[in-house]
Amino acid sequence: MDPLKNYSEGYFFHCNETDFTLDYSGMVENKEKLLSSHSDLVNLALDTVQKIEKGEIVNKTEVTQESENRAVDHYNLRMEKELVEGKSLSISLKYNAKIVEEITPILKGELRAPNGQKYTDVIFNGIGGSSLGPYMLVISQYGIDYNTLSGLPMKIHFTSNTDPDSFSHLIKKLDLNTTILVSISKSGTTSETKGNLEAFTQILKDQGIEKIGPHMIAITTADSLLDKFAKKNQFLASYVMNVETGGRTSICSAVGMVPAAFAQINFEEFLKGQSVMDKMTRRTEVSENPAMIISLAIEELTHKEKHKNMIMLCYSDFLKEFPNYLQQLYMESIGKNYDIFGKTKHEGQTIFGGVGTMVQHAFMQQVQKGIKDCFVRFLNFRKRKSDFLVESSGSMGRQLLGFVKGTESALTKNNVPFFTTTFKMNNPFNVGMMVALEERIVTFIGAFRQINCYDQPGVQAGKLACKHFNALSKIVLNNLIEYFSNENNSFTGEAKKYFLQFAKTQEKQEFSEKEILGDSIFVDALLSDLDANIEIDKNEELETLVIVNTEFDSEEIGLLYKRFMKENPDGFVRKEDFYLIAEDFGFKDEHLADLLFDAIDTEGNGKVLFLSQEFLDLCSTISIIRRGKLDQKLDLAFSVYDVDGNALIERALLHNISKWVFKSSGENSIFQDNDEVQKYIDKVFDEYDQDGGINLEEFRIRFCKI
Incomplete structure (x- = not known):
């Protein structure tokens, strides 16, 4: 690859209005191929942007527990047109x-x-x-x-x-x-x-x-x-x-x-800068859309050499935090293990970076002479607010530019691909453009790879695990407080002895001994917390877990909590108790309740811990049954009745599903009674059963009318 030759042949994009330049001469080997041979990806990406900006639900996947099932509106907040009411x-x-x-x-x-x-x-x-x-x-x-x-x-x-x-x-x-x-x-x-x-x-x-x-x-x-x-x-x-x-x-x-x-x-200028970049990156002509050029080039490199780390070199101390900002934007958005269709697909885009010449001393030896696992992005400003004379280069600003161009040349010699983006100067308008460009790149890459860029189940999993551990901490702490409230017990080595004995009893409550005893620091921290007089409010813990993942309000969450704890003060819900709880929340079909519980009880031990992912799934399920949309109920019904996990449902099970979905649909159903539904099922099954059952797509199409 010859960046100088490529640049002379137009391997760059420049916006006269904003004086913004994207130089991709060091990243792309064949400009014509990049600009003309990816029409399917381009259309997919632009269609995704249109869906987002129209307010359609794009934050969703077929893996229900990893989907927030909502629209995404950051583009609308700086869009000139009010495509979504109240947002422009x-x-x-x-x-x-x-x-x-x-x-x-x-x-x-x-x-x-x-x-x-x-x-x-x-x-x-x-x-x-x-x-x-x-x-x-x-x-x-x-x-x-x-x-x-x-x-x-x-x-x-x-x-x-x-x-x-x-x-x-x-x-x-x-x-x-x-x-x-x-x-x-x-x-x-x-x-x-x-x-x-x-x-x-x-x-x-x-x-x-x-x-x-x-x-x-x-x-x-x-x-x-x-x-x-x-x-x-x-x-x-x-x-x-x-x-x-x-x-x-x-x-x-x-x-x-x-x-x-x-x-x-001046945040008004920041928003206007974002709006200008958004407009620029809506263009259908690839050569005039800088986000599309960058995204396609990254995608070409990924297909050719697999995933590469992105190193962002910002040649301004004022952009010191920009790579950290991009780490979350890219890695939380693109780092997924499912595509939107629910198929296992491990994706990601690792980001490193920092301030230009300083980071060069940290990264460049390996980047140029070591393993070839990255591409580089240079980010700089065309104009500076200050400059100082430097004898060797003429000025400090020229010396800074020399580092950019010199490093580009070194990367070329060592066959390391790179982009260079240059903004006019550092001000809120250009920082707004800068952020908006990266947001659009993330959207495009997500569309190319058919992943949901707007959820973060991995982050949520860590939070849930933390809450599980905090619940354990509170249980142990309460027992220790009770122990030390007895005036006959002294705060001596007996405290740790009692704690170790108590830890073993917690195994019955699904807290492993390793969780409790694995770190002596945790033991000491718990003991020191006795002086903190921590109050326990499990109701608030439940609100934290449930309110953002269901349609329940605080009052209903309180009812759910009381019902669970009334039946099971030890913190677990068993299957036989779930039948009673289910009646309080709108369904009395014991067979359905049995299947729902089995689907959620992933450990197969017949009980669900109240501060766990299983419990959250249980609440979400009840929420869907009570107030979910028809497509949510259909997806839930299919997942519950697909008992053998082969993504097919047999005729007999279809009849069972229809009874529940028909009851849930009420006046929205086109059928007069359940007998009509049963006849319709037999007709559909006879028509579509090519492989021993009905798959999810066929199920959705034919049973949305029930």
């Missing part, structure tokens, strides 16, 4: 203006803290996209020393990890009387964010600040647990984001607006 660039700009109008009096000291002093500090409390996006945005405009050099009216801080040491370090240097905590969580149940909020609340009260509202702002969905908590405690504000806005693409929502307002960043 103009509407987002108005909401941003409202936020700026409400934050400005805080910054100016017109709205003061309860002690009469001006607010001095704001902490942004979020995890994932709720933290990476705002932090990246602030760094992009002020650099790492944003509190020292920016001259902002309030100092800005970020907390995300569950780390008591760093949280303590932050709290100690602040005057909490003049500090605001901005908590960012769609549901209000995000463990890390919720934990930090609870800790901050307790610290305020410990310092004699009983009214927490004047020290709090929320960014969440309407009527979420966090929103309700904000209203109850009279927060300074509770700003709304949409359910359809995913965390890793939420920077264009209130998640980005509020931090930008406190940091006095």
Whole structure:
């Protein structure tokens, strides 16, 4: 590959309007092939974008437990047309203006803290996209020393990890009387964010600040647990984001607006930059669509040499956090083990990166001389706000450009493919373009590979496992508290002895001894927590697990919890008890209840732990039966009655399914009674049974009328 020759032959894209350039001369061997021989992939990708922007449900897969079954709206939030009601660039700009109008009096000291002093500090409390996006945005405009050099009216801080040491370090240097905590969580149940909020609340009260509202702002969905908590405690504000806005693409929502307002960043320009790039990457002509060029080139390389790591080299200290932001955007979106049809398919795109010349010293030896497992992306600005004379190169800016071009040349000699993207200068408009370009690349790659880019079951699995472990911790802790409340027991070595004995009894509750005893640090942490006087609220734990995955409200979750715990105070639901619970939630078919329980009881031991993935599946199943859409009920019915797992249902089982689906459909059914349904089944079975049964696709087509 000869990048110089390729560039001279037009292996680049340039936008005169924005002065943005994509140079793909070091990545693509055959331009004509890239631009003209992938029409199927191009059409698939553009069709996916159209579906997203029309508000269709795209966050779904055939693997029900790994699907959120919702629309995705980040493109709509900066789209000139209002294709989805209430979502467009103009509407987002108005909401941003409202936020700026409400934050400005805080910054100016017109709205003061309860002690009469001006607010001095704001902490942004979020995890994932709720933290990476705002932090990246602030760094992009002020650099790492944003509190020292920016001259902002309030100092800005970020907390995300569950780390008591760093949280303590932050709290100690602040005057909490003049500090605001901005908590960012769609549901209000995000463990890390919720934990930090609870800790901050307790610290305020410990310092004699009983009214927490004047020290709090929320960014969440309407009527979420966090929103309700904000209203109850009279927060300074509770700003709304949409359910359809995913965390890793939420920077264009209130998640980005509020931090930008406190940091006095022109977020209007950021949104306009995103809108311009979105418009550019909707183009059907591949040569005029930079996201399509990059996506197709990555796809060609993947097919030729399998998956390659992406190394992002950003030649500006202000883009220090951009690779970290991209890690979540790409790896959480593309890292999947199923395609949208439910077939096992392991996909991913690993990202490394950092600031240009510094990272070169970390990566380039291996990239150029070691294993060939990556491609490189250069990101730089055409113009700089400052420059200084350097005798050897003329200026510091020219020296920086020399590093870019020199590294490109070295990669060429060592047969390492690369892209170079150049934006005019560092400002909110171009950072908005930058983010929007990457979001579109992710969408296109996801469409090419037929995966759902907008769920994150792997992240959820970790959270559920954490809750399982926390449940264990609380059970053990409660028993230890009970033990030490007995004045005859002293806080000595007997404590650990009692704990070890108790640990063995927990095996009966499906907590393995390895989980409990595998780490002595955990034992010591539990013992030290005795002084923390932790209160147990299993009801709240259940809300955390269930409310975001079902159609239940808080009252119904409370009923579900009480019903489960009434029958099984040990924390398990057995099959015979499930029959009784099922009646409370709208179905009395014992045969169906039996099949449902067997489908969920993956261990086959006849019981389900109340804080487990099985329990969550059980709640989701009940939710679908009560309020699910017809297609959800059909999918559920098929999965339950496919007892042998061969993706086919036999005639006799079809009759059983129809009874339940007919009852669930009510007035929506075209049949007068169940006898008509049975006749229809026999007719369909006679017509379609080519392989011993009816498959899912045939089942959906022919039985949606029931």
